[in-house]
Amino acid sequence: MQLRSLIAAALAAVLLGAAPATTRLYSAPAGNRPAGIPHPNLPYVAILPSGRIVAPVGRSIAIGANVTALALVPGGRFAVVGGSAASGGTLLRTIDTRTMQIVARVANSGSRSEAIGGLIALHDPAMPGRTILVASEARAGKIAIFSIGKDGSLAPLHPAISLPGSDPEPMRLALAESGHLLLVADDRNGRVDTIDLATRRPIASMSVGALPSGLAAFGPRIFAAGAAANASNLAIRALDSSAVGSENIPLDAPLDGATTIGGVDPESVAIEPGGRFAYVTLAGVDRVVAVALDASPRVVDGIDLRLFANAPYGTMPTAMVPSMTGRELFVALSGLNAVAVLDASTPGVLHRLGLIPTGARPVALSLAPNDKVLFVANAEGNGVSATLERIALTKIPLERTTLSALRYSRVSHLVRGNVLVPPLRSGRKSDAISHVVDISLGPTYFNSTPNLRMLANEFAVVGDYYADAPNPELGSQLTYSGTITPLAWLLDTFRGRTAVEAMPPDLYPRSGYIVNALARAGMSYRVYGAMVPEGPSAIGIPLLHVLHGAVGYAPKAGKRASDRALAAAFTARYSREAASGNVPSYQAIELSSNNPLVQDRALGTIVNTIVKSDAWGSTAIFISPRQAIGATQADPKHSFAVIVSPYAKRGFLGHAHASTASVLKTEEEILGLPALSLGDLLASDLANYFTPTLDLSVPQIGTNERMER
Template sequence: MKRTALIAILSACALASAAVAASSVTTLPTGWKIRGNDGPVATVGTLPTGLVLSRDGSLLIELEAGHRKPALRVFDAATLRELRSLPLNGAYGAPLRDADGDGVWVAVPGTFQEQIAHVDVATATVDRAVSLPLPFYPVALAHARGGRLAVAGDVANRVAIVDPAAQRMIGGYDVGHHPAAVLSSPDGTRLYVAERGTDAVDVVGAVRAHIVVGRHPDALAADATHLYVADSDDDDVAVVDLATNRVVQHARIPFARAGAFGASPNALALDGDRLYVSCGAANAIAVFRTGPHGLVPLGAIPTGWYPTAIAVDRAHGALYVADGKGESGHANPRFSPLVRGPDVDFIADNLAGSIRRLAIPDDAALQHGLADVRDLAQHDDVPSSPVVRANGPIKHVIYVIKENRTYDQILGDVAGADGDASLVMFGEKITPNQHAIVKRFGVFDRFFEDAHVSADGHNWATAAFANDYLEKMWPQNYASRRPFYDFEDGAEAAVPHGGYLWDDAARAGVSLRNYGEFVSGGPSGPTPVSTSSEVLGKTTDRNYATFDMSVEDVDRFTEWKREFDAYEARRALPQLEIVRFPRDHTSGTRAGAVTPQGMVADNDLAVGKLVDAISHSPDWSSTAIFVLEDDAQNGPDHVDEQRSTFYLASPYAAGGVQHAAYTQASVLRTIEILLGLPPMSAYDAGAPALSAAFTATPNLAPFDALPAQIDVRAKNGAAAYRAADSARFDLAAADRVDDATMNDVLWHAVRGVRATPPPYGAFR
């Protein structure tokens, strides 16, 4: 079945809360599947992060903290009909219900004002607020002793103690990096704080302790005897004895893949003797029985895309699950950057979350659900292949990472493939080499990014994963509510369990050279190239420019070629090279900068020259070149907003039109097989390898790069469309520019000032 047939059709008001009908199995752009719910489903805004029920169970209160304007919504719990909503300037985490009422406190983080606010649920109004010191970034709240509140500050590495009656902060505690959750002990004398940037829980208050649990703990729950900690990058729940502050068990998520991590346990809910564990990356809830002998797995519950929160109402037999990414992927052929406001159709705005209501399952249903969750996960076997295998004919892999393009933007004009020529922005005249590559080596018209934007894109492209910290925090950064872009170059909280491709290679003794990936500074800037990774520090070419749009990709190629020639002279080409060609990102129409067409053409020429150089070398017969974008955020596509370009260049490439669905994780899985590396996450472990894209009979004819057909150094004039806006763009790193604005600039730069972008319309 074509992927288009599996994409749910949403109405024009899909991002307003509304009940939607249950569907059958839906395949996500990642290749994983979700099953529709038999009960009510409400579509909400972007990234719901918390749920809480009113005391009598009649109301469900949801907080959402995605790219769109944050909000608190109140639903009729039985029907999931929205009753009222409250827009907020910022939001994160779960609402905290009053100790003696149905009002809630919410964390309201932001760049210029940070506070916690109390919401009257009956009227959906803020009736009081407490300001917090800058920078703080509140992410979690808990009741503390004496009617006070404890507030965890992700940026401040601190827990503030707030007197809600006096509406002021009265003290606090320094804790570890990136506190993500806070919980009071049953007697109120201690606070437990999950440190998402480390592997520990801090205990503060009457007793001070430091409990090592597991990687990146980000959710807490407790009963009278035990503390339960969701270790988001270890796929387990750590059980801590409250009397001794010792870990007595690590309960593995029952559907976690053996030998590969990637379930992302991220929220906990205790109900009697059951513990429910939301597992975002696995699209499922794990369920355990609690007891004196620890946690016993009972089974699982399938959910929507990326669950983030759970609420349980035993009295009414109902379980509520918030899904951070909703019920499906989305095509965006009508993307219109000219439409401002809540419906610009930008990918981060299209990630509409959902809430599901379902009956609390019995033990037998949980066992059935466990089998269902395992079946819905991607688990493609690797077929026998004379080429895609360890110790096969391919000994060298060149892995090229580019920036931010959809399939239709570049290859929508390729005959015989599933493209929409009306959406082409940088067609064959601007990208002759990429078009020549697909004619010679094959075109992939069902290649999907696992990623949404560059923040998670460079992680998916190099780790086959984006962990829960990344999934939760990049929307805050892209919405300009959080100033820190701490998602690359080894930022502590974002590093997944399995590490990155270079770590995988180093552990296996695979020789590596890195050109521009996960580094900062650069030869063209005031600081030298640097990286926080010890492995990359030893294997990075420090003369290779980093993310700097003033540097031509052809110059990057020249530096790469200098080393390549030296390797060839010694017959010592590394087994794996990672090459970043970022200039197809462009600088918009900034006056004096190279035009978008020129930058994309320069990028195309660099790719063509690299394939040309390798194909004319002695190592051509043993090499495969993989070229992809880190994400597909900056443009329209009629199949899916996560569909992008992918190029395979090798003597063993089968050629033709490849309709099979592949992802970034598929590319990494293929590279791992070729080089004898283990998978890094559950995603590359289960992704289909590109075995069918290779043939056993090589075509050793070299590839000759085509010259640019336009001026790659043509400059934007002062009168260029939105040149003044482009001059203000922050291009020091990827994706610091609002993509709707950048895409508007690019469309008009390519099509002309009077050109009309695809008309805005309903989601498809």
């Protein structure tokens, strides 16, 4: 022990004396301010759990639901938003666009995964003079139709239209033939169904590929963007098979599972007014591509919408709407809480004009017929409620709003080199910490977790920490990648959590998870109960091939995970690895028991094994929940994180705003990895919770209690 103390003193002297060059570091703009609405008189200006700020331009109204779709009623007097109610079931709201007040509500009770997939408002081909709203009810597999009153009221027209085939899942909608035909994207069956709105009958169905998220029509052709077997494409089909042949235009190269992990995730399709080009948003790679629609359709150009050149992906362009003149293209950036305004005056060639701040996670856009007003549906709005935002485009000082959008997303400052936790993008790894253990907790509370309480009292606690995922499945993606992809949000909303676990290619972030970054860097890792969706067989998914041989514990197929079995598996393997000096650089552990006490005992066993090993002196353990757990009544996402390490500040309680991505960013900094996404790049790190003063004392952890699932 005396030798260890001498080594500790020498290392501390080295760390204190080091003074490398400065590095530019990005952080969340919240600083020390908590999440919430700082000014009651400004209810739509908010600090988000991520530490970013939303201050939407124009006028907003709270919808009080999970918004997924938006339609502007002909004439522009009313807008209708659709989504799912907080208590489950579908929900529709009509908003008077002049007063920005809700004038009609329709809600149907149902399960959590029932929601509106798409909306279109139009003059009824079956009854001239009547205006109708068409809504796709994904879970019910039907198309509902409502008459729209002069006051914006919605009255259902029965019966709903049933779609052909097995277990249909209608999502995106589009009109063809001047509004006479309705096109319906069936996500589950990978096809587009055509409905004659005059007769209310399906008349045709065509295969377009998996998950056709983007849908549009022009003249005799249908355009559907979605996932193919191994790469996304734009499917071009004919309304009349004699008019034009079928085409599949590749939007991505096959994924290699090493540098390209997730797909490009096409989200929307728009046709420029002349019909010569189609635009497709690719949320997975922050890009809008132009596809020439001549005799040989092909991708001819595109625009990169990343935050800056070579930035990690994460602005996530989703919805899109061109102006009536075609001179501008408006693109929702759901990962930046902004709308990008693009110059499209030369068809097929796009240039940036600027940004307009929106509410949190804009997912749908609609433009008034005169091109003067833009409506934005924000799924997370002010962090409390979804919102509809009305933006008067004639009054936008675009240069100023662009600077505001950037300021709301990050702050930038130069920091001196830190050899203990080097700043991201410094090109260094920690000189003292070579082993990182990430322990992700399920629902837990301090009053039933004696081991967690003891560790929190003795080590460093992130006091103003926010777990900003609504459930553990989305929380896992956020924990290991720093972001949640649009497709993950979509599948979680419409199919529930098991769909997220199934992990189709476009659900993954482009650069993958931290294990993919470690594999690219040639570093070792192991996972226990983490990242494996459905037991060991799930490793066969090509995108998860990096987990072959790296799974320390996963439940057997059809069985629930056991925290007790996980802790035992970790203890046995870690003890062998520590004794031989082969502890992996990174280990991810997910505890999942619904019993907080069982989870806490497993936590105690794991931490006790680490602190009593020879690797303890070079280890940092991060303990945090992977979902919102309602730790405080003021904000259900307000939670905690605990850092256990010989280099953690003992008994320290920090009050700087931090989030789930903050933990990932700090782990990347310690291990010398690049940022995986915009989420971790712009998050505030936890470097301030570490000290160069080494303290090898071992905490007293209780691990002898009987543990059961």
